[in-house]
Amino acid sequence: MAGQIPEQDRRVRILLESARFEEANEVFEEVTATATNTVEEGWDRATVLVNRALNAWRLGRVSTALELAAEGWTEIDVDRPTNATTAQTIGMLGSLLETVGHQPSAMDLITRSVHIARASEDPATLAQCLSREANALLFRAVGLEECDERVKRFREARALYEEALPLADSSLIRRSVLASSARALAGTGDAEEAEQRATEALQLSREDEDWLNASIAIWVLAGIRWDEGKLDEARTWASRALEGAERVRDTMLLMRFSRDLASICEELEDPVGEAAALRRTVRASQAAVRTLHEGLGQALEQRRVAVQAQRLATAAQEAAVRDPLTGLTNRRGLERRAPGLLDRTAARGRIPWLVLIDVDQFKDVNDSSGHVVGDVVLQEIAQLLRRESRADDLVCRWAGDEFVVLLVDASEEAKEAGPMVAERIRNAIRDHDWRLALGITDKLPTASIGVAAGPAEFEHLFAAADIALYRAKEAGRNRVETNEGDLTVPPAPRES
Incomplete structure (x- = not known):
């Protein structure tokens, strides 16, 4: 498949989805042991680097993630290809920016990746790019208060998921699309189909120990019970979803799930549960802020080093055309x-x-x-x-x-x-x-x-x-x- 990455790099992602962080760290060390940006011959360099950047971010290695992402992005900017591999790379870059919280740029990249994937006529790549765009729309919809705009976003996401699902050629992509599309279906009022998809996604995710998509599927089921007014069941499902998000250390999901759990507890008049959920929201928010602060500091340091290098290069160029004895031009x-x-x-x-x-x-x-x-x-x-x-x-x-x-x-x-x-x-x-x-x-x-x-x-x-x-x-x-x-x-x- 276009845009493939080496098996070891994919294994890191699988271990992350399974919340096996120590093993993921070990494998990540192996694939980056020779040199941070070394990529085996035969693989697309930019795609591998950006995939590693995503893995590094999930492992909390902010500096490495920024370095790898910048290197991968540079590869794309220099060559400017427009094939399926490029679509994968740009889509993954957009996903990373989405995780960081830079939403406008993230959406631009993700949408661009879909356009390139369509032109490339590679079904598997298109499925992944469509799923990323749908995910971005989905989580924007979830955070909206205005009902009509919220439903509109859910419908847009649903249409993208429906296009992606038949193209999914792997179990990982399929269960991811099933889990997220279930939430879009629920948002447009199709609760029965949403529950079927969420249940299927949950089963597939548990079989493959994919706790990330399992937690999303459980969250969808919690939302369905909440809409049905079955608040006790909704609270149970939301608690399990939150535990899953904590298990895979996904800060964005942690904040979303904990807020929903707090709202359900409020409706149940359960102040203890509500307070506990809000505390988890605060902890997740603080973790996100710490990560962003670290990333900002490291980006600033990288910029300082780049400026220093530029000044040294300029000084070297100036020295090359300057007579050292008199200071005149040589x-x-x-x-x-x-x-x-x-x-x-x-x-x-x-x-x-x-x-x-x-x-x-x-x-x-x-x-x-x-x-x-x-x-x-x-x-x-x-x-x-x-x-x-x-x-x-x-x-x-x-x-x-x-x-x-x-x-x-x-x-x-x-x-x-x-x-x-x-x-x-x-x-x-x-x-x-x-x-x-x-x-x-x-x-x-x-x-x-x-x-x-x-x-x-x-x-x-x-x-x-x-x-x-x-x-x-x-x-x-x-x-x-x-x-x-x-x-x-x-x-x-x-x-x-």
Whole structure:
């Protein structure tokens, strides 16, 4: 069958239905022993993970349940399949959200699973998805006070159960549909058929030690006796249903059954029984709140870890494009950002300039003063470049003692912007007080600078500036040379 899960995973569920929690825990440990999200080859990964999430939730392992559900959901979001297996997975996710109490999202998922199951033409999958949607409607109907709306919901659930029952291909699905559909029948006034189905479901459930569906069947029988005015019998059946819900540790059923028992005791004028039932309601509610608080805390912690990981990843990406010595953008960062900046500049009808700076005879500084002092000089030059550039300009340490300033917003005096900035930088380096870094020396740093402009690709713009830099070196250093290229301002884009 589509959407099947491994036998061990199904065994966990069967043990849970039988209230054999210690055994269920042991088997669950076995299936998740190698790795929490490991799934045997040949099984659908998302379906198995979400099924395990449901089992983990029933075992009280909230953190594991959330982790498995998120992993399974991600598998579906990435692949976005629309087959029977997907219907199973989405339906189970909806059931988990229903258990948690997130009803709007739960109903959306469950309804979607039915649509996908219908399109897949897989009868067994459709039966399960229909049953989940009917269950959601059923328990919403039970909680309604307004009579007409209540009956309407019961009828909607009944129609889904009637469609699912002939498609049920396993004893588990059949007794589940029988037990729940009996309550829908009772809600629409068909008490005789409801009792027959509840009795059959009870018998099948007891034979297979399925105490979950047995408790639902008993609850239906309690409701039938209650409607008939047989309050003593109704109280007996409701007490047994409540004991069954406690046995399988189903908080949602515990709250529903205990409230019904309290109402029956109230009609019987049995204050002791009513008080006892209400105490069980409170205990169930407190357990549900504790579970949700734990889940919320763990979800918050998972979110914190995710944000931290994202920040670390962002920091790593930033570090990859940042020069550790000067704090400037490095060569890789410039090569990544330059094309986009040049395109943006051209689109705004402005001329980009590239200023290529080379520190003159920097090797002499390293040889005479040492590499540590040389690093200090480079750091101070980086500060000077930042000071003489504008906020929008991209300042980069290209390699060694070479730096680049990419001017991308030269709107005023566009044909002079590059050379003007270059001269400011050259003068700033020449006139800087280097005594703190170098002491008293005749060998003070200067810079040769090549400048190029034009709406060209970055590689061509850099090559043009490099040619100009070569001319500056050949002409005696400590000077600016310009390779003007194409200084035509590109036309601004038309407004639409």
